[in-house]
Amino acid sequence: MTDATLTLPAPAKLNRLLHIVGRRPDGYHELQTLFQFLDHGDTLRFHRRDDGEIHLAPEIPGVAMEENLILRAARLLQAENGHRLGAEIHLEKRLPLGGGLGGGSSDAATALLGLDALWGLGLSLDRLAELGLTLGADVPVFVRGHAAWGEGVGERLTPVALDTPWFVVIHPGVAVSTPAVFGADELTRNTPPITMARALQGGASSWCNDCEGTVRVLYPPVAEVLDWLSSRAPALLTGTGACVxxxxxxxxxxxxxxxxxxxxxxxxxxxxxxxxxxxxxxxx
Known part of the structure; x- marks a missing residue:
């Protein structure tokens, strides 16, 4: 790709199922999950610079610029092979922070794939996913770009074909802290593992999210939305929330x-x- 400007989507994801099947010695949790994308998300615009500078705008309230995953992804890609090109990056943010929709991870993946194209690096998806994993456990699924059965911390991915219904997604107006949820004493951590085939055989009516009970206790506005929505249609928490x-x-x-x-x-x-x-x- 030779164009000096690129506009790309950074789609949201849903966890159609989320089981916590154990806890590792390093404190991370072993998961089983089904990832699916939505035709809704953020938009990133890239313009190539020849001086190696990376500029991102606008700032996201509550996120220090140096901690922004887009900037970190860009610099990681520069360091991968000493690349001297840079970029002006503009983020059109639609996905809420702390919503469980994977917004930051999706933005990072779009930065990795977009800058790989803009700079003509030609890195494989395997290598981009490896780089993405150093930024966050959800980044690889966005890099690989296919609905997937995820295991480990969510990084061991097997492509799947899920049903593609319409979804209504509600944000309860609170930001959920993933560390707070995974650190809660009452969190279920011993759901018996199942096979991917069994998960897909069971279908959407049997899928659940092991984080839901804990999030209901810690964040009453999420519980309110879950109760309201469940009375009208099959409803579920995505990730650790807050979105339902x-x-x-x-x-x-x-x-x-x-x-x-x-x-x-x-x-x-x-x-x-x-x-x-x-x-x-x-x-x-």
Whole structure:
């Protein structure tokens, strides 16, 4: 790719299932999960610089610039092979912080793939996923760009084909701390492992999120949304939250549900995807 400017999506993800099957000696948790993308997310715009400088705008309130995963991804890619090119990066942020939608991880993956294309590096997805894992456990699934069964801390990925319903996603207005959830004494950490085949055979009606009980206790606004949404459609927490989603068969059903939500919480509708729109744009 030779264009000096690139505009790319950074899609949201949902955890359609999340089991915690153990805790490792290093404190991290062993998970089993199903990742699926949405046709909704952030947008990143890149303009190539020839002086090696990386500039990102705007700043995200509450996130120090040096901790921003987009900047860290860009500098990691520069260091990979001593590249001298830089970039102006503009972030159009739509996904909430602490929402469980993978916004920061998706932004990082889009930065890795986008700058690889913009700078003409030609790195493989395997190598980009390895780099992404150093930034966060969810980054590799966005790099690889396919709905997946995830194990380990979520980085061991097997592509899957999930149903692609409409979803309504509600943000309860609180930011959930992932460390607080995983550090809670009451968190379930011993769900018996299952095979991917069994998870897919069971289907969406049997899928659950082991973090939900703990998040309900720690964040009552999330519990309120879960109770409200579950009375109207099959609903689940994504990741450690705070966002809650409902699965719906038709777009018209999603529109009716959004009309009910209007004025109560922030919400959006989106279609489930098995292939990331980032990969569609880049042709990876």
């Amino acid at each position: 989603f409902a699965r719906l068969a038709r777009e018209s059903d999603a529109d009716r549900l959004l009309a009910e939500i209007a004025g109560r919480w922030q919400a959006f509708k989106a279609r489930g995807l098995n292939r990331s729109p980032l990969h569609d744009v880049l042709g990876r």
